[in-house]
Amino acid sequence: MSNLQVSVYRYNPETDSAPYMQEFQIDTQGRDLMVLNILTMIKDQDSSMAFRRSCREGVCGSDGMNMNGTNGLACITPLSAVVKANKLVLRPLPGLPVMRDLVVDMGLFYKQYERMQPYLQNDSAAPAIERLQSPEERDKLDGLYECILCACCSTSCPSFWWNPDKFVGPAGLLQAYRFLADSRDNATQARLAELEDPFSLFRCRGIMNCVAVCPKGLNPTRAIGKIREMLLSNAT
Amino acid sequence: MVTNITNLGRSGLSDWLIQRVSAVVLALYALFVVAYLLFHPNLDYATWSGLFAQTWMRIFSLLAFISMAAHAWVGLWTVSTDYLKHTGVRFGFQAVVILAIFVFLVWGVQVLWGA
Numbered sequence: 001m002s003n004l005q006v007s008v009y010r011y012n013p014e015t016d017s018a019p020y021m022q023e024f025q026i027d028t029q030g031r032d033l034m035v036l037n038i039l040t041m042i043k044d045q046d047s048s049m050a051f052r053r054s055c056r057e058g059v060c061g062s063d064g065m066n067m068n069g070t071n072g073l074a075c076i077t078p079l080s081a082v083v084k085a086n087k088l089v090l091r092p093l094p095g096l097p098v099m100r101d102l103v104v105d106m107g108l109f110y111k112q113y114e115r116m117q118p119y120l121q122n123d124s125a126a127p128a129i130e131r132l133q134s135p136e137e138r139d140k141l142d143g144l145y146e147c148i149l150c151a152c153c154s155t156s157c158p159s160f161w162w163n164p165d166k167f168v169g170p171a172g173l174l175q176a177y178r179f180l181a182d183s184r185d186n187a188t189q190a191r192l193a194e195l196e197d198p199f200s201l202f203r204c205r206g207i208m209n210c211v212a213v214c215p216k217g218l219n220p221t222r223a224i225g226k227i228r229e230m231l232l233s234n235a236t
Numbered sequence: 237m238v239t240n241i242t243n244l245g246r247s248g249l250s251d252w253l254i255q256r257v258s259a260v261v262l263a264l265y266a267l268f269v270v271a272y273l274l275f276h277p278n279l280d281y282a283t284w285s286g287l288f289a290q291t292w293m294r295i296f297s298l299l300a301f302i303s304m305a306a307h308a309w310v311g312l313w314t315v316s317t318d319y320l321k322h323t324g325v326r327f328g329f330q331a332v333v334i335l336a337i338f339v340f341l342v343w344g345v346q347v348l349w350g351a
Contacts, residue, residue, distance in 0.1 A: 162318040166238045195248075199238040202248030203314075231249050 004028050004083065006038060008049070009091040011098050019098065021089075022046075028079065035067055035074040038088065039102075050101040058215055061150030065102050066091040071152040071213040093155035095164065108164045109151045112172040115194070118179065121187035137183040144178035144223060146216050147171060153210035153220055159203040166199035170210035170220030173201060177223035180230060192231055201227060242330055244310050255310045258303035265300035294348050301344040305337045 004026045011019035024042050036056055043049045051074075052062040058076035065074055068082045068089050082088065096104040122131065154160045154169035168176065176195065179185045195201040201224060210220040245251050276283060287293050312333045320326035 159318070194237055197238045198240050198243045198248035198251055198314075199317075200248070202252050203318075228249075228252070232253070235249055236253075 003086075004038065004079070005087045006042065007087070007089045008042060008101070009098075010049075010101055012048070012050075012100055032078050032080045035065075035077045035079065035082065035088070035090070036063055038079070039063075039074060039090070050103050052103055059148065061148035064093055064150040064152045064155070064215075066094060071156045073150060073152070073215045076215060093151055095155045095161040096151070104155075106151060109149075109154055109169065109171070112154075112164070112168045113149065113175060116168060116172045116176040116179070117187070117191070118175045120179065120182065120185050121190075122184060124186060131184040133183050140181045140183075141178060143218055144174060144181065147174055147178075147218060148216060150215060152213045152215060153218075156209040156213045157204075158207070158209075159205060163199060163203060167203040168195070168200050170204075170224070173204070173227065174218060174220040174223045176201075177227050180227060188230075189234075192227075192234055195227060196231060196235075201231075242327075243313050244306060251310045254306050258307040258310075261299055261303040262307060265296065265303075268296070288348065297348055298345065301341055305341050308337055309334065 006024040006026050007021045008024060009019060010016070010022045024045060026038055026041050028038075034056075036053055039049070039051055039053070043051075051065070053075065054060040054062045056063075056075040058073050061073070063074040064071060067074065067077055068084060068087075070082065071093060072082075074090075079088070090102065092098050092102045092104045096106065096108065099105050149171060151171060153174075154171045157167075157170055159167050160169040173195075176191060180188060180191055204221070204224050206221055206224075208221045211218075211222075214220070240246070243251055245254060272287070273279065288297070313330065316326050316329050316333075320329055
C-alpha cells in the first residue's frame, strides 16, 4: 500500500509527435520523501526521463516544476505537502516552451530579467574605498535579494502566460525593485521610465499567485506595489 | 518600454490611475442610487424625474457615465490584449467596444438633458 502513483509529463521532440502522461509506481516504503527523490527513482526505472536538478537543497533554483497543480522546487517539497489520494502529477513549469519532459526553455524569462538591468548603476564619482550603506538602507534589500530565479512565480502568473514578451513578470519586477530600493544605485529615473508603459509592470492584476508559490517566501506583489508608488509620486 | 497606441492614456501609469479613480466614482454613484432607492420604497415617476432634474444630480450622473466609459475602455482593452492574439480580431474587438462606449455615452447625455 506504500506504492505512490506518479503521473509524469513526457515529451521528446525527436521521437514524440505530441506530449503524453506516463504512469509510474514508486515504492516510498512509507517515507515522506522529497519530490526530487521520486524523480530520481523514476529515472532509475526509465533513464530517458529528463529534468533539471543541481544543489537538491532549494538554493540553485534548477528543479522548479508543477507538482499536483502548484509550482515549486521539487527538492524541498515533501510528498506530504502535495500528494493527494496517493497520486502525484508532475508537469513542467506552465507557459514556457517545453524542450524535453520537465525541462523548459527559460529564454523569455531570462530576457525579461536582463531587461531590468539587474546590476548596480551609479554615475557619481567612486569613493576611495567603497559605497557605504547604513544598516537601515541595507535593510530595504531584505526580501528582495534572496530570489534564486527559479521562475516558479512568473510561470504561475496568467499575465506572464499571455504576454511573456511584454510583461516583465514577478521575478523580473522583484529584481527591478531590488535595484530601485538600493541606496547605491542612481539610475532610478531610467529604471522607472522602462516600466511606465501599459505592459511591463501594469499588466500585474495583483492576484498574488507569485506570492503563493515562491519557495523562498518572497513577495513580488508588494515590490510591484512599491514600484507603482514610486512611479506615481514621480508623475503627479 | 513597450510601445502602444490603443490604450487610453498612452501610459500604463495613467491608465492605472484612471481605472482606480473611476472605480471610486462608480462605487460612490452606485452606493448613492441604492441608498436613494432604499429610502424611497414607494418611488413614483415624479420623484425620480425630480431627482434627475437637479443640476447636481446631472453632474454626478455625467461624471459616473464618463467614469464608466473610461473604466470600461481600460478594462476591456486589457482583456483584448491578453486574450485576442490575432491583430485583426483584436483591432475589430477594440473598434466595436469603443463604438459601443461612444453610443452609450451620447445616449446617456441625451437621457440626462433630453427630457
